[in-house]
Every structure is written in C-alpha cells, then in structure tokens.
Amino acid sequence: MLHLDDLTLALGDFRLRADWSLPAAGQRVAVIGPSGAGKSTLLQAIAGFVAPEQGRILWQGGDLASTAPGQRPVSILFQDQNLFPHLSIARNLALGLNPRLRLSRDAWDQVTAVLDRVGLQGMGERRPADLSGGQQGRAALARALLRARPLLLLDEPFAALGPALKAEMMALLTEVATSTGATTLMVTHDPDDARRHADLTILVADGTAHAPATTAALFANPPPALKAYLGEG
Amino acid sequence: MAQRAVAIAAGAVAATLALLTLGTAAVVLLHGNAGGLRLGPADIAAIRFTLLQAALSAVISTAVAIPLARAVTRQRFAGRQALITLLGAPFLLPVIVAILGLVAVFGRAGWLNQALVLLGAPAFDLYGLHGVVLAHVFLNMPLATRMILHGWQAIPAERLRLAAALDLPPSAIFRHLEWPMLRAVLPGALTAVFTICLTSFAVALTLGGGPGATTVELAIYQALRFDYDLGHAAGLAGVQFALCAGAALLAWLLVPAGGFGAGLDRATWPLLQRGWRRVGDFTVIALAIVFLVLPLAMVIARGLPGLAALPPTVWPAAMRSVLIALPSALLATLAALSLALAVAGAGRRYGRWLDVAALLPLATSGLVLGTGLFLALQPVVPPTKLALPVTLLVNAALALPFVYRLLLPEAMALQRDYGRLTRSLNLTGPAQLVLIILPRLARPLGFGAGLAAALSLGDLGVIALFATEGQATLPLVISRLMGAYRMDAAAGAALMLVLIGLTLFMLLDWMGRRAAPG
Numbered sequence: 001m002l003h004l005d006d007l008t009l010a011l012g013d014f015r016l017r018a019d020w021s022l023p024a025a026g027q028r029v030a031v032i033g034p035s036g037a038g039k040s041t042l043l044q045a046i047a048g049f050v051a052p053e054q055g056r057i058l059w060q061g062g063d064l065a066s067t068a069p070g071q072r073p074v075s076i077l078f079q080d081q082n083l084f085p086h087l088s089i090a091r092n093l094a095l096g097l098n099p100r101l102r103l104s105r106d107a108w109d110q111v112t113a114v115l116d117r118v119g120l121q122g123m124g125e126r127r128p129a130d131l132s133g134g135q136q137g138r139a140a141l142a143r144a145l146l147r148a149r150p151l152l153l154l155d156e157p158f159a160a161l162g163p164a165l166k167a168e169m170m171a172l173l174t175e176v177a178t179s180t181g182a183t184t185l186m187v188t189h190d191p192d193d194a195r196r197h198a199d200l201t202i203l204v205a206d207g208t209a210h211a212p213a214t215t216a217a218l219f220a221n222p223p224p225a226l227k228a229y230l231g232e233g
Numbered sequence: 234m235a236q237r238a239v240a241i242a243a244g245a246v247a248a249t250l251a252l253l254t255l256g257t258a259a260v261v262l263l264h265g266n267a268g269g270l271r272l273g274p275a276d277i278a279a280i281r282f283t284l285l286q287a288a289l290s291a292v293i294s295t296a297v298a299i300p301l302a303r304a305v306t307r308q309r310f311a312g313r314q315a316l317i318t319l320l321g322a323p324f325l326l327p328v329i330v331a332i333l334g335l336v337a338v339f340g341r342a343g344w345l346n347q348a349l350v351l352l353g354a355p356a357f358d359l360y361g362l363h364g365v366v367l368a369h370v371f372l373n374m375p376l377a378t379r380m381i382l383h384g385w386q387a388i389p390a391e392r393l394r395l396a397a398a399l400d401l402p403p404s405a406i407f408r409h410l411e412w413p414m415l416r417a418v419l420p421g422a423l424t425a426v427f428t429i430c431l432t433s434f435a436v437a438l439t440l441g442g443g444p445g446a447t448t449v450e451l452a453i454y455q456a457l458r459f460d461y462d463l464g465h466a467a468g469l470a471g472v473q474f475a476l477c478a479g480a481a482l483l484a485w486l487l488v489p490a491g492g493f494g495a496g497l498d499r500a501t502w503p504l505l506q507r508g509w510r511r512v513g514d515f516t517v518i519a520l521a522i523v524f525l526v527l528p529l530a531m532v533i534a535r536g537l538p539g540l541a542a543l544p545p546t547v548w549p550a551a552m553r554s555v556l557i558a559l560p561s562a563l564l565a566t567l568a569a570l571s572l573a574l575a576v577a578g579a580g581r582r583y584g585r586w587l588d589v590a591a592l593l594p595l596a597t598s599g600l601v602l603g604t605g606l607f608l609a610l611q612p613v614v615p616p617t618k619l620a621l622p623v624t625l626l627v628n629a630a631l632a633l634p635f636v637y638r639l640l641l642p643e644a645m646a647l648q649r650d651y652g653r654l655t656r657s658l659n660l661t662g663p664a665q666l667v668l669i670i671l672p673r674l675a676r677p678l679g680f681g682a683g684l685a686a687a688l689s690l691g692d693l694g695v696i697a698l699f700a701t702e703g704q705a706t707l708p709l710v711i712s713r714l715m716g717a718y719r720m721d722a723a724a725g726a727a728l729m730l731v732l733i734g735l736t737l738f739m740l741l742d743w744m745g746r747r748a749a750p751g
Contacts, residue, residue: 049653070659081650086672086750100664127750 002046002151002183004209007055009038009045016041016204019055020211024150024183028174029212030198031187034229037204039187043153046185047076059151070099075144075182077157082140083128089139090115090124096143110146118142118172134165138172145176152177154186170197191230195219205229236578238662243575246568247590253630254593257605258474264467264608272468278444279452280472286362286448287430290369291423297370298377298422299415301521304514305378306385316518317382319525320375325684325738326529327691328372328435329708330727333715334528335359335368337535337724344527364440365448369433373426375525380425384418385411403510424484431480432473432598435693439712449473453600457698463608470604474597481596532727539725546710547726551733554690554707557625558737562686564629566678569636570644574670577644578652591637594630599694602627607698620699624706628689635688636681643677672750679745683738690734707733 003021010016016038022029031039044050046057048069057064059073075096083092093111094103103111115124118138120131128136137158144152158169174197177184185202188194194201200212205225222230272280305316323331339345339359346356359367388410396406437448447455449469456466572591576584606623607616616623647670655669671678693708700709707730714723 044653047653047657049656068659069653069656070661074657076653076657078653081654084651084654084669087668095658095660095668099658099660101668 001058001060003056003058003061005056005058007045007057008053009041009050010053011038011041011050014038014041015053015207016209017207018042018209020209022183022200022212026177026181027183027200027212028177028198029183029185029200029202030194030215031185031202031204031209032189032191032194032229033204033225035189038207038209039204040155042202042204042209043076043155043185043187046072046151047074047153048072072151073149074151074153075147075149076153077140077144077155079156079159082143082157083136085128088125088127089120089131092128092139093124093143093146096146114142114145118145133161134168137161137165137169141169141172141176144182145180148180148182150180150182152180152182152184154184156187156189191219203229239571239574240579240583242571243579243587246571247587249568250590250593250630250633253602253626254597257602257609258471258478258597260605260608261467261470261474261601264464265469265471272472275444275447276449276452276469276472279447279449279469280476282362282441282446283431283448283450283476286365286369287427289362289366290373290430291427293366294370294374294377294426295381295419295422297374297521298381300513300517301374302378302381302385303411304517305382308511308514308518310515310518316522317379319522320379320382323372323375323525325687325691325734326372327693327708327727327730327734328368328433329439329691329693329711329715330532330731331372331528332368332436332439333711333720333723333727334530334532335364335371336715336720337531338528339364339367360440361443361446365433365436365446368436368440369426369430371524371528372436373429374521376429377422377426378521380422381415381418384414388414420487421484424480424487428477428480428484428595431476432600434598434600434697435708435712438693438697439715449476450598450600453604454698457604457607463611466604467608470601474601477598477601478596481592484595485592532724532731535721535724536728537725539721539723540728541725542722543725543729544710544714544719544722546705547707547722547729550705550707550710551729553621553704554730555733555737557621557628557706558686558690561625561628561632561689562682562737562741564625565632565636565685566682568629569633569640569681570674570678572633572637573640573644576641577648592634595634599627599631599692600698602630603695603698606695616699617701617704620696620701620704623699624692624696625689627695628692629685631692632685632688636685639677639681639684640674643674647673672748675745675749677745679742679748682745683741686737686741687734690737691730 001021001023004018007018008015031042033039041050045052048064048067052065064072083089087095090111091101093114094101094108097103097107097110112124115121118141120135120138120142123131123135128139131139140157154173158166161169170193173184176182186193186198194215198215201215201218202212203210203218203223203226205228218226222232305313336359337343339357341356341359343359349356357363392410396410401409432450433448434450434454437446437451438454441447441451449472453466453469453473456462456469569591572587576587576591579587603623606627610616610619610623651669651673655665660669691708693712696706696709697712700706705713707726711723711726711730714726
C-alpha cells in the first residue's frame with residue numbers, strides 16, 4: 001500500500017498537496033491534469049527526487065523519506081534519457097539486475113531472454129542511438145521488467161511516439177505490469193489513455209493531487225476541475 | 234558516486250586550494266610587514282612597469298584580434314580550421330620557446346633587423362618594454378582572437394538572416410549586430426590578457442630586466458634569489474598578490490565561463506564580402522599567419538641541427554620535466570574532477586563556494602605561491618630540497634582552474650541528463666565512477682589532463698626560485714643556455730621541449746577520446 005500522508009510538495013512558489021492511499025495490487029492508475037499542475041512532481045516525489053515539504057510518503061507502513069531513490073520499491077521511466085548512450089542495450093538492461101554490472105551467467109541469460117520477450121532479439125550489443133524511439137522505449141520497459149519493483153512510474157515516456165507505436169508500447173506495458181504484478185502510475189495528458197488503460201485515475205489540478213477514483217465513475221460524473229480540463233466546463 | 238563522498242573530496246580540494254593561495258598570501262603579507270614593508274623607488278618603478286606592459290599588451294592584443302576574428306568569421310578558405318587550431322596553440326606553447334622564436338625574428342641578429350640595416354633604418358630593440366609587449370601580444374593575441382571569434386559565432390543565425398532579408402549595409406550590421414557583441418565580449422578579452430600579463434615571469438626574465446623593464450614577478454625573483462632579502466621578496470609578493478587578486482576579481486566579474494576548447498565551426502555567418510573588404514580580410518589573415526608561424530618556424534629551423542648536439546644537461550632536465558608534468562596533470566585533473574562533480578550536484582550555495590575555490594589560483598601568481606611556500610618551508614627544511622615537489626604542486630594548482638572550466642559544463646550536463654536515472658538505478662560509488670562518470674567525461678578529462686601536462690611542462694616560474702644546479706627543468710635549462718648566448722643549443726632543447734609537450738598533450742587527449750563512447 002502506498003500512502004501519501006498529509007503530503008505537501010513545494011517547488012518554488014508552487015505547492016501540491018495529496019492525502020490518500022493506494023492499495024497497490026497491480027492496478028493501472030492514470031495521472032491526468034493540465035500541464036504545470038504537478039503530475040511529474042508527484043511521481044518524482046514518490047521516486048525520491050523531490051523531498052516533501054511536509055507530510056510523509058509511506059510504503060507498506062514505512063516512511064520512505066530516508067530511502068535513496070534506487071532503494072525504493074519503484075522503477076521509473078522518464079520522458080527521455082532512460083538509457084545511458086555509451087552502454088550497450090544489454091548492459092543498460094543489466095544495470096537493472098546489478099548496478100555494478102557484476103552478473104552471473106544466469107543473470108546474463110535472463111537479460112537475453114527479456115530482450116527477446118520485448119522484441120529486441122539480437123540487439124543487445126547495439127547502442128541506444130542505433131535504436132528507433134520505439135525500440136528505446138521497449139528497452140526501458142525491459143529493464144523495468146528485470147527490476148520487477150512493485151511500483152512502476154511512467155512520466156510520459158511515450159509522449160513523443162506516434163499513435164501506432166504508442167499503442168504497441170501500451171500493450172507491452174500491460175504485459176510487463178501483469179507479469180511483475182506491479183502497480184503502474186502513468187502520467188498522461190490524454191484523457192483517452194486514462195479511459196482505455198486505467199482502472200483508477202488521479203486528477204492533479206488546482207494544487208491538489210486528488211485521491212485515486214475509479215476511472216469510469218470519474219469520467220461519468222466529472223468534478224468541476226476535470227470538466228475544465230476536458231474543456232466541458 | 235555517492236554525492237556525499239564527492240562533496241567531501243571536493244571540500245578537501247577546496248580547503249587545500251584556499252590554504253595554498255590564501256595561506257601563502259598571508260605568509261608573504263606577514264613577512265613583508267615584519268620586514269617593515271618599505272617599497273623603494275625601484276619597486277614603485279616595477280609596479281608601474283608591470284601595469285603599463287600588461288595594459289599595453291591587453292589593448293594591442295585585442296586591437297589586433299578584432300580584425301582577425303572578423304576576417305576569420307566572414308571568409309571561407311582552405312586551412313581555416315587549421316588556423317583556428319593554430320590560434321589555440323600559443324596557450325600550450327612553452328613561453329621560453331616563443332621567446333626564442335621571437336629573438337630569432339626580431340632580435341639583434343634577427344631577420345627584421347638585418348632587413349632594417351639593409352634599408353638603412355634604425356634597428357629594433359627587442360629588449361625592454363617593446364620586447365615584453367611584443368612577446369605578450371604574440372602569446373595572447375590568439376587567445377583574444379578566439380574569445381572574440383566565439384562572440385561573432387554566437388550571433389544567432391536568425392539575426393543574420395533578418396539583416397540579409399532587410400538588405401542592411403555593412404555599417405548597419407556593425408551597428409546593430411557586431412558592436413553590441415563586441416561591447417559584451419571585449420571587457421572579458423581585455424581583462425583575460427591583462428591578468429595573464431600581470432603574472433608573466435619568463436618573458437620579463439628574458440626580455441626585460443634592468444631598472445626600466447622589471448616586472449613585480451621578476452623583482453620577487455631577484456630579491457629572493459640574488460639579494461636573499463626575504464622581507465623584501467615577501468613585501469613584493471604581497472603587492473603582486475593584491476594586483477593579481479584585483480585583476481582576477483575583475484576577470485571573474487567580466488569573463489563568461491568557458492571560452493576555449495569549444496567547437497568553433499558553426500557556419501552561421503554567410504556574409505562573404507567582396508572587393509576591397511575581401512582583400513583587407515585576407516591581408517589581415519596572411520599577416521597574422523606570418524606573425525604566428527615565422528617565430529615557430531625559426532625555432533624548428535635552428536633547433537633541428539641543434540638536436541644532434543644537445544648539451545648533456547638537457548636529458549636529465551627533460552626527464553625531470555616529464556616526471557613533474559605527468560603527476561602534476563593527474564593531480565590537477567583529479568582535483569578539478571571532484572570539484573566539477575560536486576558543483577554540478579551541490580546546492581547553489583555550497584556550489585558557489587566551491588566554484589570560487591576552483592578559481593582561486595587565478596588570483597595569485599606562481600612566484601607569490603613560490604615565495605609563500607619558500608618562507609613557510611624555510612624554518613623546517615631547506616627549500617631547495619623540495620624544489621621538485623613544490624613545483625609539481627604549484628603547477629597543478631595553476632592548471633586546475635583551466636581543467637575545471639573544461640569539466641564543469643560536461644559534469645553539469647551529465648547531472649542534468651542522467652543524474653536521476655543514475656540514482657533511480659542505485660548506481661553509486663566506484664560503479665558509478667567506472668560505468669558512468671569516466672566514460673561520459675573521458676573526452677574533457679583527456680583534453681584537460683593534456684592541457685595541464687603541457688602547461689606544467691612549459692612552465693618557467695617557481696622552479697627558477699627553488700632549483701639548484703642539479704634540479705633544473707628543461708625550460709630552465711633553455712633559459713640558462715639563452716643567457717649564455719648558446720642559441721643553437723637553446724633552439725635544439727626548445728624543439729625537444731615542444732616535441733615532448735605535443736606528445737604528452739596528444740597522448741593524453743587521444744587516451745580520452747579513445748575511452749570516450751563512439
């Protein structure tokens with residue numbers, strides 16, 4: 001269970017409040033809201049890159065405040081720069097198993113198997129620059145698969161992809177989440193992403209990250225802030 | 234690397250730099266005052282000469298640099314890139330080698346005077362103010378040109394297109410685009426050259442001297458080395474520190490970070506002038522090439538025969554120089570790396586302090602550091618015993634600001650682009666250093682280490698203060714050969730120094746580029 005306990009995040013003059021919990025059991029959660037509302041900031045805080053100004057972020061009852069980003073029960077995909085350009089794809093993936101790159105034979109086999117599974121067979125020795133945008137996204141997801149953390153945060157990593165590629169990525173994401181049992185929090189500014197892929201939706205607007213609500217119910221009966229965002233106000 | 238480990242290492246480096254620069258300054262000020270800091274007329278003359286030659290050198294270097302930078306900007310010709318590279322070379326060229334070349338061209342028996350004699354004109358005297366300023370222009374005009382060139386190339390292409398679309402005449406382009414740029418860039422170029430010339434020692438040692446042409450840096454050396462008047466040397470060093478710190482403060486306020494080493498070939502300047510402007514541009518370029526290349530060609534021409542008959546003192550001196558240059562470069566590079574990583578990852582306030590610490594060596598001079606260390610060591614151990622370690626340390630400290638400025642933007646970019654990814658994957662400690670930092674920063678690390686090695690190798694400053702007969706480095710041996718009028722042997726040794734310097738620089742730079750991801 002992820003619990004944001006009376007949380008306030010501060011970036012300059014900007015404040016974002018959240019006070020809710022999410023029983024993490026493999027749900028798909030969309031994080032939507034106008035740009036600049038703090039969707040990314042919320043994810044960065046859970047991942048450990050933004051310290052709370054007030055309140056706590058708890059995982060299974062324990063405060064994460066003193067846990068370094070890499071030790072948290074979290075994998076995160078950023079908008080870009082998810083792969084180190086000077087390391088091969090295989091080594092980029094292997095970092096997910098061992099950050100010192102000291103892998104057993106079995107572990108390397110695991111890397112190869114995951115590459116096959118995400119459709120990158122035979123590309124392990126290539127550099128990220130030799131891959132297309134879609135393939136880079138696959139590699140980043142493949143590493144999340146290897147890390148198998150219970151929370152998978154996605155900060156619009158597929159925003160730059162065309163519709164067909166994005167659909168492909170969403171399918172792969174579903175597969176990764178299902179196989180690791182992870183709860184995914186995905187930032188999007190496309191309400192259709194939420195409607196199609198998310199059980200729950202967190203609306204971030206007016207300085208508040210609202211509690212996760214059932215997507216269908218939320219869109220059937222949108223609160224004023226969501227109405228305004230959707231342009232139905 | 235754990236940010237804390239980096240911060241601690243950087244803190245230690247910063248504290249060492251502060252101790253070295255401010256500590257030596259405190260030592261010389263205390264000693265100077267204890268000796269009753271009396272500045273005689275000769276000292277006042279030295280201060281006046283120092284300021285005069287530095288100001289003249291700065292103004293002339295910049296005045297020559299403006300038309301040259303303009304010509305290089307708006308003309309395209311074969312060898313243009315080579316010329317830009319050549320403009321970077323004098324920064325790495327050992328000063329003593331440049332002087333030797335200038336003597337061959339402008340000296341009493343040089344080409345210029347032979348030509349003047351044929352024409353029946355009065356001879357040009359390379360010694361004194363003329364010579365000091367000429368050498369400083371030779372050494373610093375290229376640096377000024379690169380800084381101004383940078384300004385020209387930073388004018389956005391959109392503005393140039395707009396100017397072309399509006400069919401602005403050259404005078405309007407100058408008024409609206411070039412003059413505002415020059416106003417922004419020139420103060421930085423002037424202070425940079427002024428600061429360098431303020432601390433120049435080798436030029437004053439060889440081309441200056443006497444009551445009319447002694448710099449403060451040279452006066453310190455003479456007080457310590459010839460008169461063995463420690464109080465007087467300390468007082469002069471205190472004066473020199475005040476001058477340098479003032480100029481460095483000015484430079485810090487005026488000079489934008491970076492400034493050399495960056496790529497300079499974005500073809501954003503489409504204005505190819507025709508007619509007399511084109512002729513004028515190429516005349517300027519040709520004169521600059523002759524001025525820069527001729528002295529170096531003379532060193533090669535004179536040095537090649539000399540290589541075969543080098544005096545025996547040259548070989549051990551060369552070995553000593555390399556044995557100082559390599560560890561000194563390693564030390565400077567590691568210290569600069571820890572500072573750059575810490576500044577890139579630190580909060581703004583701590584970062585600002587570290588940034589100031591990294592630039593502290595620019596606020597002092599080799600002989601101020603040397604005098605301070607001499608005075609501090611002297612009660613404990615004979616300073617000559619520590620000539621080589623002290624030279625190593627001082628050379629590392631003096632090269633550090635340049636290496637730091639090369640590394641900082643790259644370390645910032647690494648932190649910005651991959652800092653979060655690195656942390657989210659729990660990449661820390663040696664793994665982070667080996668897997669991420671060293672490969673990503675390999676290029677600037679190699680280039681910076683090469684730069685530091687070349688600077689140390691060519692340095693003729695603090696070693697002159699400390700060295701006894703058996704401890705001379707190669708530049709010191711060359712200056713002694715020159716002093717004994719053994720010009721051919723000096724040219725041979727100078728050629729050897731250049732070759733060693735080029736080899737070290739290219740080797741380290743190549744290692745960096747090879748280790749960098751393709």
